[in-house]
Amino acid sequence: MKNFIFCLLTIMVSLLFSCSNQQDFALIPVQQADKWGYINPKGLFVVNPQFEDADFFYDGLARVENSEGKTGYINKSGKFEIAAIYKYGTAFCEGFAFVVSDGGPPTCIDKKGNVKFVLKEAERVFAFSEGLALFINSDDKYGFVDKNGNVAINPQFEEAIPFFEGFAAVKQNKKWGFIGKDGKLLINPQFERVLNFKEGKAAFYDGKKWGFIDTKGAYVINPQYSDVFSFSEGLARVEQGDKYGFINTKGEFEINPQFDDVLFFLNGLSPVKQGKTSGYLNKQGKYEINPQFDDVWFFYGDIAPVESADKWGFIDKKGKYVINPQFESVKLYHKFLWSIATNLFTNVKSDYYDATSFINIFFKKNTGSLFDGFNESSTLNDLSNNSNYGDDLNAVDKYTVSCYPRTDITKDISLYKVSFHFDEAIYKEVATYDYYWGYSYQSGTKKEYDFDAKPFAIKYEFDLSGKAYRKAGAVANAIKTEIEQNQKLQMESKKGKYYLFQDNGFSFVIEYTDYSVYFYVGFSKSELQEFLNDSDWNYEE
Numbered sequence: 001m002k003n004f005i006f007c008l009l010t011i012m013v014s015l016l017f018s019c020s021n022q023q024d025f026a027l028i029p030v031q032q033a034d035k036w037g038y039i040n041p042k043g044l045f046v047v048n049p050q051f052e053d054a055d056f057f058y059d060g061l062a063r064v065e066n067s068e069g070k071t072g073y074i075n076k077s078g079k080f081e082i083a084a085i086y087k088y089g090t091a092f093c094e095g096f097a098f099v100v101s102d103g104g105p106p107t108c109i110d111k112k113g114n115v116k117f118v119l120k121e122a123e124r125v126f127a128f129s130e131g132l133a134l135f136i137n138s139d140d141k142y143g144f145v146d147k148n149g150n151v152a153i154n155p156q157f158e159e160a161i162p163f164f165e166g167f168a169a170v171k172q173n174k175k176w177g178f179i180g181k182d183g184k185l186l187i188n189p190q191f192e193r194v195l196n197f198k199e200g201k202a203a204f205y206d207g208k209k210w211g212f213i214d215t216k217g218a219y220v221i222n223p224q225y226s227d228v229f230s231f232s233e234g235l236a237r238v239e240q241g242d243k244y245g246f247i248n249t250k251g252e253f254e255i256n257p258q259f260d261d262v263l264f265f266l267n268g269l270s271p272v273k274q275g276k277t278s279g280y281l282n283k284q285g286k287y288e289i290n291p292q293f294d295d296v297w298f299f300y301g302d303i304a305p306v307e308s309a310d311k312w313g314f315i316d317k318k319g320k321y322v323i324n325p326q327f328e329s330v331k332l333y334h335k336f337l338w339s340i341a342t343n344l345f346t347n348v349k350s351d352y353y354d355a356t357s358f359i360n361i362f363f364k365k366n367t368g369s370l371f372d373g374f375n376e377s378s379t380l381n382d383l384s385n386n387s388n389y390g391d392d393l394n395a396v397d398k399y400t401v402s403c404y405p406r407t408d409i410t411k412d413i414s415l416y417k418v419s420f421h422f423d424e425a426i427y428k429e430v431a432t433y434d435y436y437w438g439y440s441y442q443s444g445t446k447k448e449y450d451f452d453a454k455p456f457a458i459k460y461e462f463d464l465s466g467k468a469y470r471k472a473g474a475v476a477n478a479i480k481t482e483i484e485q486n487q488k489l490q491m492e493s494k495k496g497k498y499y500l501f502q503d504n505g506f507s508f509v510i511e512y513t514d515y516s517v518y519f520y521v522g523f524s525k526s527e528l529q530e531f532l533n534d535s536d537w538n539y540e541e
Contacts, residue, residue, distance in 0.1 A: 029331035043323035047078035103477030105352035117149025187217035198230035221251035255285035289319035353471035355478035412468035456527035
């Protein structure tokens with residue numbers, strides 16, 4: 001897992017550098033009152049805080065998330081150019097973005113929202129870099145696709161990093177090397193780790209220390225550092241003796257290791273941390289802005305975000321506040337975070353799963369007048385005598401009986417739990433007595449069941465594994481499609497839910513997260529609605 005996160009971290013850096021010439025700092029995403037909006041460099045809101053998440057503008061559009069957690073793209077006036085209908089989405093890079101709908105595969109769209117192509121074979125896709133997009137297939141192999149949706153380099157690598165300066169790092173037989181855009185090896189796999197090429201050099205790790213190679217694969221700086229970043233503006237940040245400094249392209253120290261942490265140079269300045277405070281360093285190794293802030297980040301044009309007393313503001317290049325600290329958070333581009341493994345800014349993961357076999361098998365339970373052998377006339381006695389569930393039924397409470405059949409429907413989807421819900425109590429507790437020497441005392445209670453009680457709904461809970469793992473959206477969509485085709489009606493939808501309530505016939509409700517699917521079959525519309533409303537689902541009639 002650590003290696004996968006390291007690979008994603010490196011990919012993040014590569015893609016943000018690749019898209020940096022398309023990034024626009026005229027509007028800056030900030031968070032206020034738990035919502036994201038956009039300010040101009042003077043600190044005035046141009047787009048009021050209203051989004052659950054928001055990114056910088058790339059190619060004139062910014063990726064945002066609405067209150068339902070759906071991704072869309074806005075223009076600089078805050079209006080949606082592409083509606084917020086997607087589960088995931090990347091930023092636009094080189095004119096295209098990848099999006100994923102609920103239950104769908106990665107899809108490439110243009111800036112008008114038009115679909116360019118779909119990658120059903122991809123489990124994860126990264127933004128375009130130098131005309132090619134890195135993707136991972138269902139066999140966990142890495143390959144590259146071009147802007148027409150053609151596989152330019154077949155998925156064959158254990159890991160890979162997007163193209164940068166004409167090279168893509170790839171891993172074969174547990175070693176890293178580099179390929180060109182024709183997919184041929186330019187530098188044979190021989191390294192434990194690598195970073196992407198930047199300014200004609202790439203960092204490599206030999207298992208003990210980091211060094212640098214040139215585009216021929218020759219050592220230009222021998223491995224000797226504990227940690228490094230790629231070259232930027234002629235200098236590379238390195239760690240030596242638990243301190244950080246900068247070397248030049250000859251491997252000579254331009255700034256001796258003396259800082260607790262530094263990043264890299266952009267526009268002549270690098271964020272630096274010394275002790276508990278942070279500031280900015282120039283290329284002469286002098287403080288351009290003395291450490292005085294809790295945290296700092298790179299300049300967005302002429303201003304930079306800084307944190308003080310848990311609030312973020314902006315300073316100019318003299319270190320003076322131009323926007324006082326007032327924001328809960330500021331979007332930090334090029335942010336190196338281990339949480340990159342779940343950061344969907346640079347990549348999307350597929351939500352597609354072919355659930356055809358599951359649907360064909362499970363929905364044999366639907367015979368029209370009966371579902372799984374039950375309907376509105378079924379009783380607790382019928383459940384108790386049912387060959388599939390009767391022997392394992394247990395009363396969860398006075399209104400629910402459940403069992404755990406743990407039946408494999410397909411190799412990826414199992415029926416984990418089945419529950420039957422009742423509107424009236426299915427049992428009452430009756431006191432029992434012992435008699436001794438003419439006296440009686442209560443020794444306990446026993447349950448007297450009402451076997452004529454009728455359930456108003458069945459709830460099925462499914463366990464997802466294998467290729468269906470984390471593909472609950474696709475499974476839910478497949479159930480939804482089957483119901484709609486069978487009932488010839490459209491199901492309504494809310495976040496993580498589909499529902500169809502009917503006065504005549506069964507009612508259906510599907511609830512899902514990334515990991516689970518719950519499916520209700522209701523025999524009584526009103527009672528199922530009341531039950532779900534009492535559970536804070538707030539379904540409308």
